[in-house]
Amino acid sequence: MVGGGAAGAAVAILLAEGGVSVDLIDIKPDIGALGSGITLQGNALRVLRRLGIWEQLSEQGYAFDTLGLRAPDPNGTLIAELDDIRTGGADLPATLGMYRPDLARIMLTRAEAVGVKVRFGTTYTVLDQDGDGVSVTFADGTAGRYDLVVGADGIRSWTRRTLGIPLETANVGMGIWRAFTARPESVTRTDLYYGGPSYIAGYCPTGADTLYAYLVEDAQDRSTLTPEQSLDVMRGLAQAYHGPWDDIRATLTDPSRINYTWFESHLLDGPWHRGRVVLIGDAAHACPPTLAQGAAQALEDASVLAELLLRESALGDDLWQEFTGRRYERAKAVVEGSLQLCRWLLAHERGDVPGLMGRISHLLMNPA
Numbered sequence: 269m270v271g272g273g274a275a276g277a278a279v280a281i282l283l284a285e286g287g288v289s290v291d292l293i294d295i296k297p298d299i300g301a302l303g304s305g306i307t308l309q310g311n312a313l314r315v316l317r318r319l320g321i322w323e324q325l326s327e328q329g330y331a332f333d334t335l336g337l338r339a340p341d342p343n344g345t346l347i348a349e350l351d352d353i354r355t356g357g358a359d360l361p362a363t364l365g366m367y368r369p370d371l372a373r374i375m376l377t378r379a380e381a382v383g384v385k386v387r388f389g390t391t392y393t394v395l396d397q398d399g400d401g402v403s404v405t406f407a408d409g410t411a412g413r414y415d416l417v418v419g420a421d422g423i424r425s426w427t428r429r430t431l432g433i434p435l436e437t438a439n440v441g442m443g444i445w446r447a448f449t450a451r452p453e454s455v456t457r458t459d460l461y462y463g464g465p466s467y468i469a470g471y472c473p474t475g476a477d478t479l480y481a482y483l484v485e486d487a488q489d490r491s492t493l494t495p496e497q498s499l500d501v502m503r504g505l506a507q508a509y510h511g512p513w514d515d516i517r518a519t520l521t522d523p524s525r526i527n528y529t530w531f532e533s534h535l536l537d538g539p540w541h542r543g544r545v546v547l548i549g550d551a552a553h554a555c556p557p558t559l560a561q562g563a564a565q566a567l568e569d570a571s572v573l574a575e576l577l578l579r580e581s582a583l584g585d586d587l588w589q590e591f592t593g594r595r596y597e598r599a600k601a602v603v604e605g606s607l608q609l610c611r612w613l614l615a616h617e618r619g620d621v622p623g624l625m626g627r628i629s630h631l632l633m634n635p636a
């Protein structure tokens with residue numbers, strides 16, 4: 269397993285539980301995950317429950333079942349309260365907000381507990397495959413021989429490049445400010461404010477005491493800003509939003525908790541494997557977070573791949589055809605839906621946002 273993010277950790281856990289010997293490497297020095305919070309929708313929770321970590325996640329995270337739409341006016345007027353569809357089934361909440369490093373720690377601790385050999389701070393230098401297996405040379409000088417290598421190494425996947433697969437990652441034209449901060453009592457679910465100086469201003473509770481808040485703007489070069497300047501920009505943009513945003517803005521004081529990143533996207537045509545190496549998660553498909561589905565799709569890839577590997581006795585065409593059949597169109601619908609929401613926002617066009625969200629949610633209600 270190359271990469272210990274959502275995709276890699278999930279497939280590693282499921283395979284190890286099924287009796288497969290799994291090595292997982294991650295180039296990061298330790299478990300810490302970048303960023304702040306993450307919104308996990310029901311279809312992601314369905315996979316995470318299969319990993320045997322639902323209890324811990326629900327203790328650490330913050331569950332909710334409605335989505336608020338608010339106006340960018342002086343009162344932050346609540347325009348609508350929508351019941352979120354429980355895409356993971358009736359016995360799981362529609363949404364769970366989590367602190368990303370908590371999610372990463374829980375998943376990788378579980379991986380080690382079920383026997384995955386996890387190594388941080390290393391990568392591979394050579395992948396050499398033949399009809400029987402893949403010989404891997406690691407950067408730390410060790411080597412191994414494997415039946416399958418899973419490239420779950422994220423949007424800039426080195427494995428994708430090693431396989432010689434060309435794939436252009438597009439800049440969507442939007443950038444997002446994110447802050448991880450204290451949860452005021454006024455925030456009990458995600459509310460989205462469309463319009464004002466930002467395309468979207470929103471927040472998601474991630475635990476009893478924490479949340480992440482975000483503001484989406486036109487993509488800009490913010491790379492030269494100091495952390496203090498970044499904090500000033502985010503606070504400045506947030507001035508236009510009221511209601512619970514007034515309470516959140518008051519907590520935005522720590523420059524080290526502010527992060528800025530561009531929205532990017534790509535979709536690799538199927539199949540996602542070459543011989544005995546397969547790409548999953550962001551390595552194969554990445555979407556802007558307008559539907560909050562990137563990690564969910566990565567987890568679904570992991571779940572389907574592990575199911576097929578444990579069921580089939582050989583890595584044959586049947587397995588890969590079924591994998592492509594169950595994953596490609598579904599991931600494509602999510603990438604295209606996420607991009608459509610961006611296009612409407614960029615064009616200041618009033619698209620059928622609830623219709624699109626409802627269509628995707630209904631698609632995702634059926635297990636992958």
Ligand SMILES: Cc1cc2nc3c(=O)[nH]c(=O)nc-3n(C[C@H](O)[C@H](O)[C@H](O)COP(=O)(O)OP(=O)(O)OC[C@H]3O[C@@H](n4cnc5c(N)ncnc54)[C@H](O)[C@@H]3O)c2cc1C
Pocket residue numbers: 270271272273274275276293294295296305306307308309312390391392420421422423425426427444529530548549550551557560561562563564565566
């Ligand atoms: C601003 C933003 C907000 C988002 N919000 C949400 C959200 O709310 N909900 C949601 O579901 N999704 C969200 N996403 C998407 C989500 O973060 C990704 O889809 C998800 O993290 C993909 O998981 P992954 O395991 O495929 O890749 P990653 O999480 O990127 O993990 C890849 C891992 O591979 C490791 N790695 C990389 N290169 C190598 C190498 N050469 N050797 C060894 N290891 C390597 C990395 O260190 C990393 O740990 C968001 C994305 C963005 C940009």
